[in-house]
Amino acid sequence: GQQVMQIPQYQHVQEGEDFTTYCNSSTTLSNIQWYKQRPGGHPVFLIQLVKSGEVKKQKRLTFQFGEAKKNSSLHITATQTTDVGTYFCAGFKAAGNKLTFGGGTRVLVKP
């Protein structure tokens, strides 16, 4: 079945530094979504990418969808303590009707 993998599983970041988390699918996706889950909370939708090669920005967060629509990345610049949490990517396959979530990248920020 469809698999979505995220690396790294954990990311320790010094406050102010940049980092990138990656999402890879075993199959071509119709679109990909990113969610953030704060510790003890529930996943909250961040953004959706639909087009091949699409890049979207939300303040310090930059999201990219690969040309082959099989991978995606999230880049955070100047990390802040408010960025703490787990970031999940989730892909829709064109022939499917449900999201497949990656395992998430848990981000810890060192002040």
Add this chain to the structure above:
Amino acid sequence: NAGVTQTPKFQVLKTGQSMTLQCAQDMNHNSMYWYRQDPGMGLRLIYYSASEGTTDKGEVPNGYNVSRLNKREFSLRLESAAPSQTSVYFCASKSERGGFFYNEQFFGPGTRLTVL
């Protein structure tokens, strides 16, 4: 708007006991989902319902049953709980406005279930 609500927030069961997790949404969404979240495993789909009166199995349906009672409510039942079902359970809903694939899922606050 309350969004997606779940009850209970916490539950402890003994092996073999049964219980029903309740979920309701007030956003008039057609699609509703049940996920379980285990450490390092992300969110795994248990069951989903694309519309009132329909339900389909997800990735990990064994040991669970669901009922789409009406458009608002989607319940998850554990008939005979096992320790392997210790997890955090999230309910979610999604609209089909603009096309089925292209809308965000709204999650409830979760139910933290422990099976002893």
